[in-house]
Amino acid sequence: MTGKIVLNRRIIPDAHFYEMIIYAPAAAKRAMAGQFIMIKCGGDTALRRPISICVADGPTLRICYEVRGKGTAYMTDMPEGGTLDFIGPIGNGFHYKPNRRALLVGGGIGIYPLISIGVKYKKAVSALLGFRSASLIHYIDVFKSYGIPADVITDDGSSGRRGFVTELLRESLQKGEGDMVYTCGPVQMMAAVAAICEQFGVECEVSMEERMGCGVGACTACVCRTLFTEEGVQRETYKRVCIDGPVFDAREIKWK
Ligand SMILES: Cc1cc2nc3c(=O)[nH]c(=O)nc-3n(C[C@H](O)[C@H](O)[C@H](O)COP(=O)(O)OP(=O)(O)OC[C@H]3O[C@@H](n4cnc5c(N)ncnc54)[C@H](O)[C@@H]3O)c2cc1C
Ligand code: FES
Known part of the structure; x- marks a missing residue:
């Protein structure tokens, strides 16, 4: 899926935090609170990077990101008026x-x-x-x-x-x-x-935030430890943050 980048600007003068507004009517219509998109960043970053949807406003999606490494650094150079290649909205919000x-x-x-x-x-x-x-x-x-x-x-x-x-x-x-x-x-x-x-x-x-690979449930890179009860006994299992989450009931997470 693609969207048109309407705005891409730094929001804190001395730190690398940015906001981006993307014109993407179909995605904005489907977006639910707490979902995210997987962004193709370009250069030698093969994997897409997950970024939360801050808010869907009419036909646009607003996202905000901090530059942490190569992928998010590439995003800062994406020109307004250009195209954003993304997958989503993804996940249970x-x-x-x-x-x-x-x-x-x-x-x-x-x-x-x-x-x-x-x-x-x-x-x-x-x-x-x-x-x-x-x-x-x-x-x-x-x-x-x-x-x-x-x-x-x-x-x-x-x-x-x-x-x-x-x-x-x-x-x-x-x-x-x-x-x-x-x-x-x-x-x-x-x-x-x-x-x-x-x-x-x-x-x-x-x-929850975990490093992601595919973002669509196929690679298990993003698992987190969760708890469930079976026949009165509490057990542990792994869940994928990308499609089982990213939002979970807090009682389900095995924190330590
Ligand atoms: C569901 C989800 C929603 C997210 N929403 C946002 C958001 O709204 N805004 C935002 O700025 N960031 C968000 N992130 C984090 C963002 O995806 C990473 O910062 C980004 O992928 C880093 O890519 P990079 O290529 O710039 O850095 P990389 O070169 O890939 O990594 C740079 C550093 O960041 C660490 N890192 C990378 N990804 C993660 C991660 N998922 N969790 C913890 N540490 C990580 C690496 O270990 C490394 O130290 C979200 C992550 C997830 C899983
Ligand atoms: S990122 Fe591949 S399964 Fe979640």
Whole structure:
């Protein structure tokens, strides 16, 4: 599938974070919150790279990416007006739970896929976002433009409050501010979020990130360890993040 690149620009002055808007009406119509696309990056990157759909707006898809290596570096050179070659939308996304109040817990590049599930909750939603430092805080205005208020915390305290986003989550749950949690970010953060939700008896969905090969369920490069119960006994199995996920019920994941 292809789409036309409408915009491809850096969003943080001194760091390699970019947003891209792609005109792709058929994909945008099908896209569900929490799904991703596999992008052909070019050069000598044989494998496509997975990037979450931040939000589908009418005929366009918005994605955001941090430059980590060759593939994402190639993406920065893709010209506006040019063509993006991608597969997707792929995967099982977040589930909307009517009549709940949602808390979106995101860290770093994990903040992006949370927007599209957040908008479904209209006013019954708030975001708790963690960044390493004040200079990396971004996209708060975009969350707000979709009607999602956001509280921010930084690891080093450079934005005011110092600490991890899990502290904000604990406080919100103590105040009874949410009864459905969606999270995406570093795995340690998501494991901690899952543990807090378990403690408060609140349902939590996590969007897992693993390195991918094919992105369509064929190569098993992306497996993560999951739990299931059979005849009263808890057992472990592997699931593919690309097609069984990327979103899972937090209780299903074997974190350690
Ligand atoms: C379902 C899914 C959704 C994603 N959504 C986004 C997104 O919205 N925005 C975004 O910026 N990134 C996202 N990523 C991560 C992104 O796919 C990788 O950063 C990208 O593939 C790196 O490619 P590269 O060629 O630039 O770097 P590479 O040269 O392939 O790798 C550079 C470094 O990044 C590490 N790395 C590569 N892929 C991953 C991964 N999947 N998880 C952890 N570490 C990795 C490598 O180990 C290496 O250290 C997502 C990943 C998955 C699985
Ligand atoms: S990336 Fe190939 S099975 Fe998931």
